[in-house]
Amino acid sequence: MTPSITNPIGDFIRNLIPIPEVSYLINAILCICGICAVAFGSAIILVYMERKVCAHVQCRLGPMRLGFHGCIQTVADTLKLLFKEVYAPDGADKILFYMAPMVLLTAPFMCLAMIPFGPTLQVADISVAVPLIIAVNGFGILGILLGGWASNNKYSLLGSLRSGAQMISYEISFALILLFIVMLSGSASLRGITLSQTGTIADWWIIKAPVIGFIAFIMFLISSTAELNRAPFDIAEAEQELTGGYHTEYNGTAFAMFYLAEYINLVTTSSLATVCFLGGFLPPCIGIASVDSILNLVPGVIWFFGKVLVMIWIYMMLRWTYVRPRVDQLMSLEWKFLLPVNLLLLVLGALFISFGWIIK
Amino acid sequence: MNEFFAPPGFKEPFRDTNSEEFFVNMGPQHPSTHGALRLELRLDGETIIEVVPHFGYIHRGLEKQAESGTYLQYIHLSDRQDYLNAIQNNLGVCLALEKGMNVGIPERGEYIRVMMAELGRIASHLVFYGCFGGDLGGQTPLIYGFKEREMIHDIFDEQTGSRLTTNFFRPGGSRNDVTDTFIPRVKAFLEHLKPTMEDYETLLSKNLIVLERTKGVGVLTKEEALSFGCSGPVARASGVNYDVRKNDPYGIYDTFDFNVPVRYTGDNYDRYLVRIEEIHQSMKILEQCIARFPASGPWRSKEKPVRLAPGSYYAATETAKGLYATYIVAVSGDKPYRIHTRGPSFANLAALNTMVKGHKVSDIVSVMATLDPVIPEIDR
Amino acid sequence: MKIEEKISHREYIRRYFKRILQSVSFIKGLSVTVRYFFEPSRIVTEQYPENKKTLKMYPRFRGRLEMIEDEHGENKCTACAICERACPNGTINVLATKDIAGKKVLGRYLYRLDTCTQCGLCVEACPFGAIRMNQDFELARTSREGFEMILNRKEGRG
Numbered sequence: 001m002t003p004s005i006t007n008p009i010g011d012f013i014r015n016l017i018p019i020p021e022v023s024y025l026i027n028a029i030l031c032i033c034g035i036c037a038v039a040f041g042s043a044i045i046l047v048y049m050e051r052k053v054c055a056h057v058q059c060r061l062g063p064m065r066l067g068f069h070g071c072i073q074t075v076a077d078t079l080k081l082l083f084k085e086v087y088a089p090d091g092a093d094k095i096l097f098y099m100a101p102m103v104l105l106t107a108p109f110m111c112l113a114m115i116p117f118g119p120t121l122q123v124a125d126i127s128v129a130v131p132l133i134i135a136v137n138g139f140g141i142l143g144i145l146l147g148g149w150a151s152n153n154k155y156s157l158l159g160s161l162r163s164g165a166q167m168i169s170y171e172i173s174f175a176l177i178l179l180f181i182v183m184l185s186g187s188a189s190l191r192g193i194t195l196s197q198t199g200t201i202a203d204w205w206i207i208k209a210p211v212i213g214f215i216a217f218i219m220f221l222i223s224s225t226a227e228l229n230r231a232p233f234d235i236a237e238a239e240q241e242l243t244g245g246y247h248t249e250y251n252g253t254a255f256a257m258f259y260l261a262e263y264i265n266l267v268t269t270s271s272l273a274t275v276c277f278l279g280g281f282l283p284p285c286i287g288i289a290s291v292d293s294i295l296n297l298v299p300g301v302i303w304f305f306g307k308v309l310v311m312i313w314i315y316m317m318l319r320w321t322y323v324r325p326r327v328d329q330l331m332s333l334e335w336k337f338l339l340p341v342n343l344l345l346l347v348l349g350a351l352f353i354s355f356g357w358i359i360k
Numbered sequence: 361m362n363e364f365f366a367p368p369g370f371k372e373p374f375r376d377t378n379s380e381e382f383f384v385n386m387g388p389q390h391p392s393t394h395g396a397l398r399l400e401l402r403l404d405g406e407t408i409i410e411v412v413p414h415f416g417y418i419h420r421g422l423e424k425q426a427e428s429g430t431y432l433q434y435i436h437l438s439d440r441q442d443y444l445n446a447i448q449n450n451l452g453v454c455l456a457l458e459k460g461m462n463v464g465i466p467e468r469g470e471y472i473r474v475m476m477a478e479l480g481r482i483a484s485h486l487v488f489y490g491c492f493g494g495d496l497g498g499q500t501p502l503i504y505g506f507k508e509r510e511m512i513h514d515i516f517d518e519q520t521g522s523r524l525t526t527n528f529f530r531p532g533g534s535r536n537d538v539t540d541t542f543i544p545r546v547k548a549f550l551e552h553l554k555p556t557m558e559d560y561e562t563l564l565s566k567n568l569i570v571l572e573r574t575k576g577v578g579v580l581t582k583e584e585a586l587s588f589g590c591s592g593p594v595a596r597a598s599g600v601n602y603d604v605r606k607n608d609p610y611g612i613y614d615t616f617d618f619n620v621p622v623r624y625t626g627d628n629y630d631r632y633l634v635r636i637e638e639i640h641q642s643m644k645i646l647e648q649c650i651a652r653f654p655a656s657g658p659w660r661s662k663e664k665p666v667r668l669a670p671g672s673y674y675a676a677t678e679t680a681k682g683l684y685a686t687y688i689v690a691v692s693g694d695k696p697y698r699i700h701t702r703g704p705s706f707a708n709l710a711a712l713n714t715m716v717k718g719h720k721v722s723d724i725v726s727v728m729a730t731l732d733p734v735i736p737e738i739d740r
Numbered sequence: 741m742k743i744e745e746k747i748s749h750r751e752y753i754r755r756y757f758k759r760i761l762q763s764v765s766f767i768k769g770l771s772v773t774v775r776y777f778f779e780p781s782r783i784v785t786e787q788y789p790e791n792k793k794t795l796k797m798y799p800r801f802r803g804r805l806e807m808i809e810d811e812h813g814e815n816k817c818t819a820c821a822i823c824e825r826a827c828p829n830g831t832i833n834v835l836a837t838k839d840i841a842g843k844k845v846l847g848r849y850l851y852r853l854d855t856c857t858q859c860g861l862c863v864e865a866c867p868f869g870a871i872r873m874n875q876d877f878e879l880a881r882t883s884r885e886g887f888e889m890i891l892n893r894k895e896g897r898g
Binding site: 059234321 | 493496497498501503504563564567570573720
């Protein structure tokens with residue numbers, strides 16, 4: 001029952017309690033609490049950060065009244081949502097209606113369990129992590145489709161079908177980019193991908209594979225923005241013409257769960273981008289020994305969350321800069337542009353590895 | 361059942377029983393219809409077959425109210441028609457009154473009129489920019505457009521007393537003189553707007569998503585534009601080279617050196633480009649005005665009681681939306697017998713049906729954004 | 741009806757690559773917003789109830805009507821009711837009385853805030869300069885009774 005990566009806290013518990021099953025159980029509960037802390041804590045920070053980033057891009061201030069510069073605004077919003085009445089519309093399938101947000105929330109939590117936050121901070125180090133993440137993303141799609149279907153509202157169904165089709169299409173390029181990284185780094189476990197980028201900053205996959213690494217990063221940005229149903233690909237929730245989206249009929253705690261799922265998904269996808277392209281928990285060493293020794297002193301968790309913050313900022317800037325394409329243009333972007341380029345990237349990646357053009 | 365029931369107003373013939381036509385209402389409360397406008401769509405799946413607009417939700421009876429009040433009282437009612445550049449509406453009414461009263465305007469008054477009108481035009485086109493970006497899905501251009509308008513609002517607030525419903529022009533000139541801070545403020549505004557407009561054009565004009573969504577969408581040919589009576593940027597984007605300031609000039613517009621942008625394809629992108637270019641041309645006119653502004657002088661000719669000789673008087677101006685004209689019928693006394701305002705948005709909106717036939721539902725929103733109607737001007 | 745135009749294969753490929761080249765516009769658009777994000781000097785928001793002490797309207801701002809009263813509380817109104825005729829909405833009601841000498845003076849100057857459109861025609865029309873529009877912009881009231889106001893404190897002098 002000893003895990004492959006040991007953690008000081010895990011070792012402490014195992015030494016404290018001699019029975020291996022009980023210590024395993026306690027460690028598991030501690031892991032769950034840690035993941036929940038990361039998820040909910042970052043969701044609260046992200047809601048506030050989104051509003052502030054949006055405001056500063058638009059030359060205004062954002063929330064300023066509650067707390068210092070509005071920092072407890074999210075708490076107030078969450079309390080308001082929790083106090084609202086939750087009811088299913090007449091004729092809706094009640095079991096599916098209340099189950100849909102819960103199904104939607106399982107995907108990001110499962111993904112968070114596989115991400116290496118630090119050199120010894122990972123809940124599960126699975127050797128097939130990347131295919132498992134791609135498979136689990138299906139729960140996200142299922143949750144949206146269930147929410148639209150169970151609402152007994154023609155327009156919710158149309159909106160959820162549209163966004164379901166969008167997510168299924170962009171999942172393909174999402175998976176192909178992850179497979180590209182797996183091919184380059186030679187291992188499908190996220191810890192292996194991170195450790196294949198050890199060295200200096202030029203060893204991160206975004207720089208190490210010249211040109212194609214950067215193109216792959218841009219493709220990942222586009223396809224993951226569409227996976228997350230965020231602007232500029234947010235036809236589901238910002239549909240102004242006819243439909244209201246899959247979460248029209250939800251309010252109160254169920255709506256809070258949809259909202260939460262969006263932001264936790266954002267953290268998960270940014271973490272994936274960090275692990276795959278930006279070196280995970282590794283510090284950005286330059287090669288000069290004195291600077292590197294200072295950089296190595298900072299724990300890997302700090303580097304990881306710093307990079308995740310930069311990625312989240314990039315996603316937010318993309319949201320507030322661009323306008324929305326039309327539905328058919330969105331689909332043709334994926335099938336006619338992203339998919340062929342991804343296949344081309346795979347071929348080029350194989351070429352680069354076999355000819356040894358990776359920067360060593 | 362072989363009968364086909366269509367709500368009144370739809371003219372396309374019924375095609376066949378196998379088509380999946382249905383009617384949808386984009387109701388008067390809608391975030392992207394620029395006011396309280398109800399659009400009934402006849403759809404085949406996602407494609408539009410016909411659109412019938414229903415308006416009248418903001419009908420307040422302004423023209424009827426004009427008959428029971430004096431001429432001066434109609435000026436403040438005209439503010440509320442095209443509220444995005446209310447000052448140009450005041451100008452339209454005053455021009456018709458001056459034709460009836462046969463008064464002239466002193467030189468400083470003329471310059472004040474041109475400067476205020478051009479500021480109003482820039483303000484209205486900034487709202488167009490904001491709503492264009494906002495309807496396409498970007499919240500940021502919306503806020504940017506309205507943010508730039510705030511400087512113009514400050515200028516109007518300081519000179520006329522109100523940000524939006526200005527009630528400033530009177531027959532013979534304007535109500536008050538402009539203060540000493542007017543010219544410095546306009547200069548500061550122009551200096552601020554030049555680099556900012558470059559930024560805003562970078563944000564939207566060449567953006568690939570905007571080009572994909574607006575090029576080739578909502579095409580209005582020159583013959584159709586003329587047959588509907590479209591005017592303003594809608595007509596000029598379709599090739600109709602008519603601008604009241606150049607073809608039938610009023611005031612001192614014939615002494616300024618400016619171009620009138622005309623484009624020939626008539627799609628959404630052309631209408632957008634015409635309006636952005638008009639902002640630049642208005643800035644050019646404002647610079648020439650600042651250089652030639654008379655340092656002192658009367659701003660209003662001698663005040664006379666407003667009584668028109670019996671007859672009918674007509675004056676047309678070029679507001680930001682198109683050809684705005686006022687027609688006054690005077691019989692006796694100081695109350696008009698009838699005042700009619702020709703709002704340009706009425707004719708522009710009539711062209712909506714031909715522009716969106718065959719497009720998808722998402723295109724209605726972008727076509728409405730570039731048509732830029734103001735519903736209170738239609739309903740009055 | 742819009743007909744889907746048929747374009748040749750060469751034209752299709754040409755448009756495909758042209759669109760790829762046009763995607764440079766995304767970087768330019770992003771540069772504008774990133775620049776605005778890092779320039780806090782561009783912020784235009786005014787924090788309203790917190791800045792009430794320094795908030796001043798322009799002198800010509802048309803708030804609501806008020807009667808000009810000098811230090812003894814005397815006004816200049818002669819109850820000629822030209823303002824009542826100039827108002828388009830019937831907002832003003834000049835109620836005249838007779839003073840001790842039998843002359844017509846101002847009794848009560850009734851002004852209804854809810855029908856006033858703040859156009860300022862009454863101020864323009866007054867030949868004695870007895871009324872003006874003040875800078876008051878917080879005009880919301882919680883009940884309808886607050887909207888009927890008597891603007892003069894003393895009877896007029898004629």
